[in-house]
Amino acid sequence: MDLADSPEEGEFRARLREWLAKVLPGLPPKPSPDDWPARRAYDLGWQRMLYDAGYAGLHWPVDAGGRGAGPARHLIFLEETEKAGAPYVGANFVGLLHAGPTIAAEGTPGQRARWLPPVLRGEEVWCQGFSEPDAGSDLASLRTRAWRDGDAYVVSGSKIWTSHAEVADWCELLVRTDPDAPRHRGITWLALPMDAPGVTVRPLRTLAGSNEFAEVFLDEVRVPVVNRVGAENDGWRVTMVTLSFERGTAFVGEVVACRRALGELAREARANGRWDDAPLRRRLGRLNAEFRALWRLTQWNVSEAEGTGGVPGAGGSVFKLRYSHARQELYDTAAEVLGADCLDLGRPWVLDRLSSLSYTIAAGTSQIQQNIVAERILGLPKGR
Amino acid sequence: MHFQPTDDQRALKAGVRELLAGRFGRRALRAAVDRPGVLDRTLWRELGEAGFFALRLPEPDGGVGLGLPEAVLAFEEAGRALLPGPLIATHLAAGEVAGAATGETVVTAAYGGLVEWLAEADVVRGEAAGAVPVRSVDPLTPLHRLPRPPGAAPESGPEPVAVLLTAAEQLGGAARVCELAVEHARTREQFGRPIGAFQAVKHLCARILVRTETARAAVYAAAVTADPLDIAAARLLADEAAVHGARDCLQVHGGMGFTWEADVHLFLKRAWTRTQRTGDSTQSDELLAEDLLPVRV
The missing domain is CATH 1.10.540.10 (Acyl-CoA dehydrogenase/oxidase, N-terminal domain)
Structure with a gap:
């Protein structure tokens, strides 16, 4: 058991730090959260800088244009960029972490050549069309239909919780191509061009008041058959590749950010006098233990994935269950530190507290994650 | 790494x-x-x-x-x-x-x-x-x-290595009660099926595992670094995993869990005993709270 960098990892970390120190001061100011075109331009600009410096697609396979780095080096990259305050992956999230890896794993040579380089170079944005109003935790019940018509699929239905839909070029879309097959077997994965006729995007306002997500309505949209990745009706298996990526190193930056927020929270408590409240102070200490442990659990899972060819195991569900709860606890504690100011949206952590309400729901609710842990890790029988 | x-x-x-x-x-x-x-x-x-x-x-x-x-x-x-x-x-x-x-x-x-x-x-x-x-x-x-004069300061607990090894024992106990809970949930039948098929029971078992594996990462990391703060964190997480794990395991066992014959109570009682061995847990909380503030000069 070893927590120290190997010489190669240390070298990688030192070079990355040096590069970040050089380029970050020259970045343009962050755009307003409501200005989607500006956010797209900012996120793509950062991706281009990563590409030019050789850091784009770090964890992608070399034959897909990536750097073939294992999970341990990807962890260093995410840790150092977060610590340095570098831009978040933002609009590039789906392209780099879902759609890209799926196409790299399941796409034809032609599909890889068409779609992967623009993601790495920061030229195209992808969004994700999986969830539907009636298909959330039960994703396999999705009903967006696709009929074959010559060299195209004709798609009708609606998708929800789609991030960056307003500014995306492509959508990785799950459609039902065989309504008579068992649920998991009648689904197909398509790359939908977002400018196709019949695509309507409507912003979805969350309880935090922001438009982070959108609904996407599809009315007889024609998608060329060549845009299908994997075989017809094999989309569920194709999709599971992307979902396992989502549960791997997806939260590394956030854990680093939480540990920083906890320090800021302690300083705020010291400044406003709440630090003298022993139970509250000890709750902050307990959260320090919690986030230290979550960082160690990340390192543990990453080292385990390193031994299994980079595919994260069910340990990702263990991590997500603990982390999503801990992060909500962090902001609830922040509200105690703030006192009555916790009702002021202008104060730090107040919006974060609202956003954190989604963590035990998004990417598999805690209840579904507990089913996964119980059935796949502990081997308990299926059944409700 | x-x-x-x-x-x-x-x-x-x-x-x-x-x-x-x-x-x-x-x-x-x-x-x-x-x-x-x-x-x-x-x-x-x-x-x-x-x-x-x-x-x-x-x-x-x-x-x-x-x-x-x-x-x-x-x-x-x-x-x-x-x-x-x-x-x-x-x-x-x-x-x-x-x-x-x-x-x-x-x-x-x-x-x-x-x-x-x-x-x-x-x-x-x-x-x-x-x-x-x-x-x-x-x-x-x-x-x-031990005799303790009235008004004496709270007990400070043993040296960090003893705290860490106690946390390791707690981790082992937590891992074992997870197995016992799962074994029972798979074999005990009520309403015509193993009780582990019910989500309410499944979720109890899943939470035992989540606490155990989080504690494992904290305990092993503290063993590698030997850092007093890592050890304090490991202790808090391992105590939680062992005590709550034994409680949930007892709950999964239902009436059998309340008997002397089942082993579950032995795990719970030992877990309680170990939490006292390592001194007042609020001292670990305080150590980790102090760590959040910048060092004062």
């Missing part, structure tokens, strides 16, 4: 588990429960011969010459097996108290408010004068209470 046990470490852990399964299996465990307060000296010497106490003693001094990570893995197995006795105090006395390393001498320690196995110990480290016996809640851990 490779934060997973090495092949040698896995082999060591498997070896300790095998030794304890052979020498302190369920029958021996229940026999020990029926003879409270009696320490098996033969087993103690066998542990000594196996290198359990001399694990971290340098080889030139007759030890095994291994480090904290290996000790943590061995004590995790001891916790899993509910092995009784002042294991940590004797381990820490190896090389300092004659016969401790070989298991000839049983050493206990007066850390704070309570002393474990005082009547059976050959040597007591710390001040135990005036200690009076307590009717211990854990049938496998006899306790004496």
Whole structure:
């Protein structure tokens, strides 16, 4: 058991730090959260800088244009960029972490050549069309239909919780191509061009008041058959590749950010006098233990994935269950530190507290994650 | 970075588990429960011969010459097996108290408010004068209470290595109650199906595992760094995993969990006992809270 960098990892970390120190001061100011075109331009600009410096697609396979780095080096990259305050992956999230890896794993040579380089170079944005109003935790019940018509699929239905839909070029879309097959077997994965006729995007306002997500309505949209990745009706298996990526190193930056927020929270408590409240102070200490442990659990899972060819195991569900709860606890504690100011949206952590309400729901609710842990890790029988 | 046990470490852990399964299996465990307060000296010497106490003693001094990570893995197995006795105090006395390393001498320690196995110990480290016996809640851990003047400061608890090894025992106990809960949930049938098919039971089991695996990462990391803050965090997480794990395991067992015959209560009572061994937990909270503030000059 070893927590120290190997010489190669240390070298990688030192070079990355040096590069970040050089380029970050020259970045343009962050755009307003409501200005989607500006956010797209900012996120793509950062991706281009990563590409030019050789850091784009770090964890992608070399034959897909990536750097073939294992999970341990990807962890260093995410840790150092977060610590340095570098831009978040933002609009590039789906392209780099879902759609890209799926196409790299399941796409034809032609599909890889068409779609992967623009993601790495920061030229195209992808969004994700999986969830539907009636298909959330039960994703396999999705009903967006696709009929074959010559060299195209004709798609009708609606998708929800789609991030960056307003500014995306492509959508990785799950459609039902065989309504008579068992649920998991009648689904197909398509790359939908977002400018196709019949695509309507409507912003979805969350309880935090922001438009982070959108609904996407599809009315007889024609998608060329060549845009299908994997075989017809094999989309569920194709999709599971992307979902396992989502549960791997997806939260590394956030854990680093939480540990920083906890320090800021302690300083705020010291400044406003709440630090003298022993139970509250000890709750902050307990959260320090919690986030230290979550960082160690990340390192543990990453080292385990390193031994299994980079595919994260069910340990990702263990991590997500603990982390999503801990992060909500962090902001609830922040509200105690703030006192009555916790009702002021202008104060730090107040919006974060609202956003954190989604963590035990998004990417598999805690209840579904507990089913996964119980059935796949502990081997308990299926059944409700 | 490779934060997973090495092949040698896995082999060591498997070896300790095998030794304890052979020498302190369920029958021996229940026999020990029926003879409270009696320490098996033969087993103690066998542990000594196996290198359990001399694990971290340098080889030139007759030890095994291994480090904290290996000790943590061995004590995790001891916790899993509910092995009784002042294991940590004797381990820490190896090389300092004659016969401790070989298991000839049983050493206990007066850390704070309570002393474990005082009547059976050959040597007591710390001040135990005036200690009076307590009717211990854990049938496998006899306790004496130390006299404490009224208004004395809270107990400070033992040295960090003892805290870490206690956390390792808690981790082993948590991992074992997870297995017991799952075994019961798979085999016990009600309403015509295994109770583990019900989500309410599944979620109890899943939460035991989540707490255990989070604690495992914290405990192993503290074994690698030996940092007092990592050890404090490991202690808090491991205590939580062991106590809540045993509680949830008891709940999964239903009425059987409330019997003397089922082993679940032994895990819960030992987990409670270990939380007291390492001193007041609010001191760990305070240490970790202080760490959040910038160092004052």
